[in-house]
Amino acid sequence: MTTQKEAQSEETCPAQGLLKLLSGKWKPELFRLAVEAPLRFSSVLRQIEGSNKQTLSVALKELEEVGLLERVVIKQKPLHVEYNLTEKGISLIPIFKQLESIS
Amino acid sequence: MTTQKEAQSEETCPAQGLLKLLSGKWKPELFRLAVEAPLRFSSVLRQIEGSNKQTLSVALKELEEVGLLERVVIKQKPLHVEYNLTEKGISLIPIFKQLESIS
DNA sequence: ACAATAAGTCAAAAAAAGATGACTACACAA
DNA sequence: TTGTGTAGTCATCTTTTTTTGACTTATTGT
Numbered sequence A, B: 001m002t003t004q005k006e007a008q009s010e011e012t013c014p015a016q017g018l019l020k021l022l023s024g025k026w027k028p029e030l031f032r033l034a035v036e037a038p039l040r041f042s043s044v045l046r047q048i049e050g051s052n053k054q055t056l057s058v059a060l061k062e063l064e065e066v067g068l069l070e071r072v073v074i075k076q077k078p079l080h081v082e083y084n085l086t087e088k089g090i091s092l093i094p095i096f097k098q099l100e101s102i103s
Numbered sequence C: 001a002c003a004a005t006a007a008g009t010c011a012a013a014a015a016a017a018g019a020t021g022a023c024t025a026c027a028c029a030a
Numbered sequence D: 001t002t003g004t005g006t007a008g009t010c011a012t013c014t015t016t017t018t019t020t021g022a023c024t025t026a027t028t029g030t
Helices: A016-021 A027-036 A041-047 A053-065 A087-102 B016-021 B027-036 B041-047 B053-065 B087-102
Strands: A069-074 A080-085 B069-074 B080-085
Touching: A016 B027, A016 B087, A027 A041, A027 A053, A027 A080, A027 A087, A027 B016, A041 A053, A053 A069, A053 A080, A087 B016, A087 B087, B027 B041, B027 B053, B027 B080, B027 B087, B041 B053, B053 B069, B053 B080
Parallel strands: none
Antiparallel strands: A069 A080, B069 B080
């Protein structure tokens, strides 16, 4: 009961975690938009055409879980939710830039 | 006939291409092994446990298509195939290292 | 009071990715 | 000539991801 299914979830490749978290159809795009400005659910839904509520919702949740975005409820007048890049998210920006320069 | 399905395949996010190419269950691992030594089909099939011919075959082909690996037929004695990192592949190594340092 | 917007959730369907097993083609070795 | 190793392909099945559409709850605007 110590070493069975565990071996499968163990990551042999260290970069895989980050890579995985940025994989998924809309995550890189969400990340890119988040670099520009805080995200709002309904506006990204309109901005990213071809996307859909469900997937975006899950993607945002996952990006939040891994600590790249943080969900903030803005209690002022229009009363809405914003997703902001975290420190960890910000630390990823140069890597993205490098990736872009290669392709 | 000029702007219909095309909009979907057009990439809005520049880093998405690279990210996509490294997504997939075994690609990061294949890349990592390729950094260590040229890959041989049957040995990675044995090395990466849980993997399978079909998926590895497709992954190698895709890594080749995007120009990260090159397939070389070695016509010497044991007569086999090697997959080597290309220049582009090599240029990705430092990015991988950075990714690893973040997670 | 009524409609609209924001930010979702849920179940079900469709599409994409991955796994399995059978099979091929070539080179070599016994 | 039979068997083994390398490097795959192909069709099919299963699993995972993504999409669709209906529905919800709370807050605003008219």
